[in-house]
Amino acid sequence: MxxxxxxxxxxxxxxxxxxxxxxxxxxxxxxxxxxxxxxxxxxxxxxxxxxxxxxxxxxxxxxxxxxxxxxxxxxxxxxxxxxxxxxxxxxxxxFIPGNPLTDEIIQGQPLRERQVISLLSEILEILVILHSYGVIHRHIKPANIIRRESDKKLVLVDFSTVSEDITNPVDNLEYMPIEQVNGNVKYNSDVYALGIIAIAALLGLSGNEISNLQNQKNRLTGEIVWRNKNITVNSKLAKVINKMVRFDYRKRYQYATEVLDDLKKIANVDDDRQKQNYKKLLLVLTGIACCIALGIGTWQLRLLKPVNDAQQKLYQEGVNKYDVGNYEGAIEDFNQVIQSDPKNAMAYNRRGDAYYRLGDYEQAKADSSQAILLNPQDANAYFDRGFAFSELGKYKEAIADYTQAIKLNSQDAYAYYGRGLARTQLKDNKGAIGDFSKAIALKPQYPEAYLQRGILRRRLRQRREAIQDFDTIIKINPSDAKAYYQRGLTQSLNQQKYAALKDYTDAININPKYIEAYLNRGDAYSDLGNKVEATEDYNTILQIDPKFIAAYIHRAIHRFSFGDYKGAIEDYTTALKLNPNDIVAYNNRGNAYLELGNKKAANQDYSRAIAINANNALAYYNRGVIRIKQKNKQGAIADFKKAAKLFQQQGEKDSYQDAKREIAILENNSTPTKVTRLKSGKTEKN
Structure with missing residues (x-):
C-alpha cells in the first residue's frame, strides 16, 4: 500500500x-x-x-x-x-459521524409524505449549490446521504465526480438514469436518483426491491410504474416525483430549483384536497369550465357536461396511468371513455397527449383536431396540435395553431416559444425573435427562450445581443453548460479567442463529456498555435466516443497545420472508414497527399469528392491544380471554370477570384501554383 x-x-x-x-x-x-x-x-x-x-x-x-x-x-x-x-x-x-439514510428507509416501513418532502427539499437545496459550481454528484443513493450526529442535518458524501474519469465506475445502477449509464451524465441525472430515493421512502423499499422496481418499467416508454393500491400518495407529490424520474432526461426537471419550487406548492396536502373537492362541486353545480395542469402548457376553460361516476372513474384512471408514464394503458382507458361519450373533448385531448408521448404524431394531431372540433375555445388543444404539426415537419400549420392558442390565451409563454421554433425552421428570423422575446417578457426566467434567441441572433450577426442572452441564462443558472458553449462560439466569431477558450472550459467543467465544447476548444487552441493542448482535446473526444468523425477530421486539420501530413492522412482515412461519403475527408486527404507529392492519390480523392457531390467547388479547384501538374491543361481549365461558377453561386468571392486568376494564368500559358485547402470551420450546435 x-x-x-x-x-x-x-x-x-x-x-x-x-x-x-x-x-x-x-x-x-x-x-x-x-x-x-x-x-x-x-x-x-x-x-x-x-x-x-x-x-x-x-x-x-x-x-x-x-x-x-x-x-x-x-x-x-x-x-x-x-x-x-x-x-x-x-x-x-x-469523516462524518452519523447514520446513512439506509437506516431511515426501511423495508416495509414507508415514510410519511411530509418526511419525504422534507428529505427531498433538504437534499435539493444542497444540489442547487453543487450544480451552481458545475459539479454533478453522479452517485446519489441512501448510503451516500448521512444524517449527521451533531445536528441531525443531511450531508451529501462520496462524490464520484472526481473518480469517474479515472475509474469509469459502472455500479449503483438502481439509482442511475439511462443517459448516465450511457456516459452522458446531466444535472438532472442527480434529480433522477433523488426521485428514486423518494419512491423507496414512500413505499418502504430496500435496495434490492428498488432494483426490482426498475424492472417494472413500461415496456414502450421506459417510465417507472411505482404507485400501487396499498399506499395512497398525494397526486401533486406523485406528479413531482414522476417528473423527477422520467426516462427521457429532456422531459425531466432540468434543474433542482424547479423541483424545489413545485415542492413548496405542496405545503398542505389536506387543504389542497379540500380545495379540489370544493372546485369539483362548483363545476358540477354551475357547469363552468375545468382547468387542469398538463405538461408544459396549461389546460384552459372547457365546457363539461355531467358524467356518471363509472365514466369519471375510468377517465381518472387514464389520467393516473398517463401521470406514471403508462401511456398505452391510458389510451385504453380514454378509448373506453370516448366510446361511451364521443363528445368528451377532454378525453380526446388527453389521449392525444398520450399518443404524442409514444411518438404517434399523426394520431396526436387527429385527437387534438377532434378536441378542437368539440370545443373551439380550447387553447391547449391548438397548442398540442401545434407541437404535433412541428414534429411532422408541417411548420406553417404549426404556426397557425400556435397563433390561435395565443389568441385564446395571450399570456401563454410556451405558445410563443413553440411558434418561435417553428418560425425559425421557416427562416422567419424576425418573427422568431419577436416570439422568443414575447415568451421572455411573459416568463423572465425562461432559459430555453434566451438560448434560442441568442443562437438566432448570432446567426444574424447580432453578436453583442446574442452574448447578452447567454449572459442572462448564466445569471439564471450558472451551471448551464450550453449557455457557456454557445457564448464561446459567439466569442470565437468575434475573434475573442481567449474569452472563447474560457467559455468552452467552463462548459467542460460543468459537463466533462461535452464533446462539442472539446472540439471547439481544440480548434481554438490550434488557431493559437497551442499544439499539445489542441491534441489533448481531440484525443479526449475520441476517448469519450471513438466513432466521433469530426474529432478525426479536426485533429487531421490540426496535424496538417504543423506539417504532420502522414498523421493527417491516417485520421482522414479513419474518418472515411466510419463514413465513406465524407467529402471533407476526401478533399483534405487529397491536400495531404499533394503535400507528400502523391499526385495520383490526391487526384483520386478530389475525384471521389466530386462523384459524391457534383457541386463541391473546392474539389474542382484542387483537382485543377493536380491536372496542371499532370500537364492536362484543358482538363485543368474545365475544373477551374466549374469551380469559379460554383464559388460565385455560393457567394465565395475570394475563392471565385482565385479560380478566375488561375484560368487567366492558364490561358496565358503560365503555371498556377496555388492550392486552396478546406479550412477548419466552426460548426454551430443547437
Missing amino acids: HIDSLDGRYRIIKILNDREKAKTYLVEDANLSDSQFIVKQLRSASNNSQTLTILGRLFASKAATLKKLGQEHNQIQKLIAYFEENEEFYIVQE
Whole structure:
C-alpha cells in the first residue's frame, strides 16, 4: 500500500471498500488526536502517459472545485487533500459521524409524505449549490446521504465526480438514469436518483426491491410504474416525483430549483384536497369550465357536461396511468371513455397527449383536431396540435395553431416559444425573435427562450445581443453548460479567442463529456498555435466516443497545420472508414497527399469528392491544380471554370477570384501554383 506516503501521517484503521480500481479506507491522522478521515485510492485502467497526464489535470481541477465547495457549504463532505503517486490518485475526505439514510428507509416501513418532502427539499437545496459550481454528484443513493450526529442535518458524501474519469465506475445502477449509464451524465441525472430515493421512502423499499422496481418499467416508454393500491400518495407529490424520474432526461426537471419550487406548492396536502373537492362541486353545480395542469402548457376553460361516476372513474384512471408514464394503458382507458361519450373533448385531448408521448404524431394531431372540433375555445388543444404539426415537419400549420392558442390565451409563454421554433425552421428570423422575446417578457426566467434567441441572433450577426442572452441564462443558472458553449462560439466569431477558450472550459467543467465544447476548444487552441493542448482535446473526444468523425477530421486539420501530413492522412482515412461519403475527408486527404507529392492519390480523392457531390467547388479547384501538374491543361481549365461558377453561386468571392486568376494564368500559358485547402470551420450546435 502507498497510502502512508502522504508525509507518513495517515494510518489505516480499516478497509471500508476494496475494489479493483478504487479502494476506500478509514484512517487516522498521526499528527492530530481524535481525527479520522476517509481516503480513496483510485487506479486508472490506462498506463498511457498522455492519458494519465490528461486524467491528472481533470482530477486536480475537479478535486480543487470540490475542496472549495466543502469549505463553503457545511452539508457537503469536505475534501481535505488530494495527490498523485505512482500513477495512482488519492483523495482525503472528511469523516462524518452519523447514520446513512439506509437506516431511515426501511423495508416495509414507508415514510410519511411530509418526511419525504422534507428529505427531498433538504437534499435539493444542497444540489442547487453543487450544480451552481458545475459539479454533478453522479452517485446519489441512501448510503451516500448521512444524517449527521451533531445536528441531525443531511450531508451529501462520496462524490464520484472526481473518480469517474479515472475509474469509469459502472455500479449503483438502481439509482442511475439511462443517459448516465450511457456516459452522458446531466444535472438532472442527480434529480433522477433523488426521485428514486423518494419512491423507496414512500413505499418502504430496500435496495434490492428498488432494483426490482426498475424492472417494472413500461415496456414502450421506459417510465417507472411505482404507485400501487396499498399506499395512497398525494397526486401533486406523485406528479413531482414522476417528473423527477422520467426516462427521457429532456422531459425531466432540468434543474433542482424547479423541483424545489413545485415542492413548496405542496405545503398542505389536506387543504389542497379540500380545495379540489370544493372546485369539483362548483363545476358540477354551475357547469363552468375545468382547468387542469398538463405538461408544459396549461389546460384552459372547457365546457363539461355531467358524467356518471363509472365514466369519471375510468377517465381518472387514464389520467393516473398517463401521470406514471403508462401511456398505452391510458389510451385504453380514454378509448373506453370516448366510446361511451364521443363528445368528451377532454378525453380526446388527453389521449392525444398520450399518443404524442409514444411518438404517434399523426394520431396526436387527429385527437387534438377532434378536441378542437368539440370545443373551439380550447387553447391547449391548438397548442398540442401545434407541437404535433412541428414534429411532422408541417411548420406553417404549426404556426397557425400556435397563433390561435395565443389568441385564446395571450399570456401563454410556451405558445410563443413553440411558434418561435417553428418560425425559425421557416427562416422567419424576425418573427422568431419577436416570439422568443414575447415568451421572455411573459416568463423572465425562461432559459430555453434566451438560448434560442441568442443562437438566432448570432446567426444574424447580432453578436453583442446574442452574448447578452447567454449572459442572462448564466445569471439564471450558472451551471448551464450550453449557455457557456454557445457564448464561446459567439466569442470565437468575434475573434475573442481567449474569452472563447474560457467559455468552452467552463462548459467542460460543468459537463466533462461535452464533446462539442472539446472540439471547439481544440480548434481554438490550434488557431493559437497551442499544439499539445489542441491534441489533448481531440484525443479526449475520441476517448469519450471513438466513432466521433469530426474529432478525426479536426485533429487531421490540426496535424496538417504543423506539417504532420502522414498523421493527417491516417485520421482522414479513419474518418472515411466510419463514413465513406465524407467529402471533407476526401478533399483534405487529397491536400495531404499533394503535400507528400502523391499526385495520383490526391487526384483520386478530389475525384471521389466530386462523384459524391457534383457541386463541391473546392474539389474542382484542387483537382485543377493536380491536372496542371499532370500537364492536362484543358482538363485543368474545365475544373477551374466549374469551380469559379460554383464559388460565385455560393457567394465565395475570394475563392471565385482565385479560380478566375488561375484560368487567366492558364490561358496565358503560365503555371498556377496555388492550392486552396478546406479550412477548419466552426460548426454551430443547437
